[in-house]
Amino acid sequence: MSRQFSIRVPCTSSNIGPGFDVVGLSLSLYLTLRVTVTPGGAPHPRLAYTGTGAAEAPLDAYKNLTTRCALYVLRANGISAFPAGVEIDVHNEVPFGRGLGSSGAAVIAGILLGNELGQLKLSTSRLLDHALMIERHPDNVTAALVGGFVGSYLLDLPAEAAAKKDVPLSEVLPEYPPDAGETWGPHPPAPPEGIGHYIRFGWAKEIKVIAIIPEFEVSTAKARDALPDTYSKADLIFNLQRLAVLTTALARSPPDAGLIFQAMQDRVHQPYRKHLIPGLPRILASVTPSTHAGLLGICLSGAGPTILALATDDERRIADTIVEEFKKDGIKCAAEFLHVTQDGAQVSEGHLP
């Protein structure tokens, strides 16, 4: 008899200004997988995509990020291959390469898929360990997995465990020629235990989220390569001071715009990414609580190019101003009015409508 289940993962915005690689926020755009497993069916998974990125996402299960992550979970837990008869219909709302955690959502969907296909019953902490072997900064994947406004860190592991965690990504997600079958070679390493740790912060119910999404992509890898290896003591202290205030300020009702706006300033990543996003400093300076009542703060979402604005009121006018600013550089944008999801990734029996 066939089994049907669904996996739904929210998109995420990370950093929120000063919290580079530390804080993430799950938001109301989703990656959804509807999965059917029919024993005795085709040997390789069938994938179909609808929605955003449908033309770009590989339909070969050995090339697609989500199914490759699922295969990693299976093989790291002693199961050599996908079960027969797997059919996956993906519907995606998360634009690729825009700073809204599309790769984090794809990774979490894959980790949950592997857990279900292998009936492994991994704990949340073990699911996160597997995700961190692939996406090696914790902010997006943790928020996508557990939901809400989340702070996370990576444990400083003992040398032997650290060596296991730091294996090249090509060993975690190797190329698997589908017809090679049992000649795939050794199974990839299982993650060490307890790589990632997190805490969920509060989120004031009045705070709404506006995402202004430019039509061009910025690869996260390229945006990370733009960052320096070392920072001055002054810049480090600047960000630490703000992040400490921000995590509590965003939970307080009513939100304090003056405090939040200043607490969302950053000197660690945004200044170094401005050449990748035309007009970034001008855009961040053009919308403030004094020019736009109702605004709380504005920042680059993840590695960009999306701009995230937090507001209590007047979201349409805030969005219009940012869209107009991008237009001065010839860039078209979409505006999304989102909310913070309290739930993270969900697995449910049956197919979601």
Ligand SMILES: Nc1ncnc2c1ncn2[C@@H]1O[C@H](COP(=O)(O)OP(=O)(O)OP(=O)(O)O)[C@@H](O)[C@H]1O
């Ligand atoms: N649903 C998906 N299915 C398959 N591959 C995906 C999916 N979503 C994202 N990807 C892969 O991830 C890439 C984008 O990842 P990247 O880390 O560059 O940006 P992002 O995750 O959207 O942004 P950020 O990390 O700044 O939040 C895509 O080009 C694609 O290769």
Ligand SMILES: N[C@@H](CCO)C(=O)O
């Ligand atoms: N913290 C990450 C998020 C993007 O994945 C970055 O800004 O590079």
